[in-house]
Amino acid sequence: MRTRTQVGIVGGGPAGLLLSHLLAIRGIDSVLIEIRSREYCEARQRAGVLEDGSVALLRSAGLADRLDRQGLVHGGIYLQFDGQRRHVDFRDLTGGRTVTVYAQTEVVKDLIARRLADGGALEFSVTDTEVADLDTDQPLLRYTDSAGNRHEVACDAIAGCDGFHGICRPSIPAGVLTTWERDYPYAWLGILADVAPSTDELIYAHHPHGFALHSLRSLSTSRLYLQVSPDEDIGEWPDERIWAELAHRFELPGWTLKQGPVLDKSITPMRSFVAAPMRYGRLFLAGDAAHIVPPTGAKGLNLALADVAVLASALDALLHGDDQPAAVYSATCLQRVWRSTHFSWWMTTMLHRSPGADQMETQLQLSQLRYVVSSRAAATSLAENYTGFPVELTVESRQPAQGAR
Ligand code: RFL
Ligand code: PHB
Numbered sequence: 001m002r003t004r005t006q007v008g009i010v011g012g013g014p015a016g017l018l019l020s021h022l023l024a025i026r027g028i029d030s031v032l033i034e035i036r037s038r039e040y041c042e043a044r045q046r047a048g049v050l051e052d053g054s055v056a057l058l059r060s061a062g063l064a065d066r067l068d069r070q071g072l073v074h075g076g077i078y079l080q081f082d083g084q085r086r087h088v089d090f091r092d093l094t095g096g097r098t099v100t101v102y103a104q105t106e107v108v109k110d111l112i113a114r115r116l117a118d119g120g121a122l123e124f125s126v127t128d129t130e131v132a133d134l135d136t137d138q139p140l141l142r143y144t145d146s147a148g149n150r151h152e153v154a155c156d157a158i159a160g161c162d163g164f165h166g167i168c169r170p171s172i173p174a175g176v177l178t179t180w181e182r183d184y185p186y187a188w189l190g191i192l193a194d195v196a197p198s199t200d201e202l203i204y205a206h207h208p209h210g211f212a213l214h215s216l217r218s219l220s221t222s223r224l225y226l227q228v229s230p231d232e233d234i235g236e237w238p239d240e241r242i243w244a245e246l247a248h249r250f251e252l253p254g255w256t257l258k259q260g261p262v263l264d265k266s267i268t269p270m271r272s273f274v275a276a277p278m279r280y281g282r283l284f285l286a287g288d289a290a291h292i293v294p295p296t297g298a299k300g301l302n303l304a305l306a307d308v309a310v311l312a313s314a315l316d317a318l319l320h321g322d323d324q325p326a327a328v329y330s331a332t333c334l335q336r337v338w339r340s341t342h343f344s345w346w347m348t349t350m351l352h353r354s355p356g357a358d359q360m361e362t363q364l365q366l367s368q369l370r371y372v373v374s375s376r377a378a379a380t381s382l383a384e385n386y387t388g389f390p391v392e393l394t395v396e397s398r399q400p401a402q403g404a405r
Helices: 014-024 038-043 052-060 065-070 090-094 104-117 239-249 300-319 329-351 359-374 376-387
Strands: 002-004 007-010 030-033 049-051 072-074 076-081 084-089 099-101 121-123 127-132 140-144 150-154 157-160 178-193 203-205 212-216 222-228 262-276 283-285
Touching: 007 014, 007 127, 014 030, 014 104, 014 157, 014 300, 030 140, 038 104, 049 052, 049 300, 052 065, 052 099, 052 300, 065 104, 076 090, 076 359, 084 090, 084 359, 084 376, 090 376, 104 121, 157 300, 178 239, 203 329, 212 239, 222 239, 239 262, 262 329, 283 300, 300 329, 329 359, 329 376, 359 376
Parallel strands: 002 150, 007 030, 007 157, 030 121, 076 203, 157 283
Antiparallel strands: 049 099, 072 099, 076 084, 127 140, 140 150, 178 222, 178 262, 203 212, 212 222
């Protein structure tokens, strides 16, 4: 089956879904394809923290009704180390900036519901995705739908929003991309638990046994993480062992960790990765397809949303004959990407214990943590990076140009 659209979007994660909406409000057609089922995408446990700028972006795109009702605004985090738990007050340090705890699963549900309500073309459970003719004005997107029909969609541009393991980045000819990569010698074991959080704001804990994070999903659901080895067998971690280790790493006199049924359990490797440029011909990469950060800085989802805010404007201009914003798309995004890559690396290396770490490494980490909680300048730097930088969004809709469809 041969069809046509303006923008072919590969991947139905936050980047691809938001892009399809931002294009639609500009009057631009898209077809979005996703290898997983809708149910799988809506249940996949991932991020939980939205920067101020991401919330403003979703709000200005008309997507924040439920986020504004159910999101939990947090004005800081706790850093725990050396037997103390210290608050970093974002509001005070940044002139009122905050983050919002609202799960990626909820962002994805809101985006899918809105695209379907608006008649958007979303195809779940596709197979054999291919992109071709990327260096022409008419790149092709091919896939097989869930009923087994093969499709070829002629596009004006393709957005590769298919995550780190997708097919878009590998479709770029060898030699075009420069990549930078760092694997960390640890992973996170994450649980979702049916229990009220034991804290009012997130706790990032440095501990001789390794890092631990207490996050949350709602006032009745907690999300907790433990640093483990990258080759850890999850079978070795029955719920009781997880709770005991969490209680140990968060231990503080007069404070107890509430425990409850574990609803989900998984291990995530930690990696920093950047590929540049984020464009080849008429293929534009966005989100995890182009870059990965370790989750310690809570940046991955926010970067994905910021990329597509820039991309939507760039594609709008491109389809109306103005190449300039598309020409600077990659450079514009990479500034934010590298800032978040550095911040995530910094948070990660300050808080995790490297296997075989010596006393020198531990003392350097503890000195840095003491500095962050005692110097207003150092705390402000953490707060400014954590709450994030503004995302530019120009949602002026244009009339489709002659022949643009
Ligand atoms: P996604 O979400 O990976 O979506 C890509 C989609 O593409 C599909 N796909 C394909 N579709 C069609 N054809 C193909 N050939 C395809 N190949 C793949 C996939 O099925 C998938 O649906 O990428 P996107 O949209 O760029 O979004 C990125 C975010 O998901 C990611 O950066 C964050 O989850 C990272 N992250 C966090 N980010 C934050 O901003 N704050 C956090 O608090 C935070 N915590 C986390 C995190 C990631 C974690 N894990 C599991 C990696 C915590 C964890 C534990
Ligand atoms: C989460 O809630 O999943 C979460 C929060 C903060 C992080 C990473 C993950 O830094």
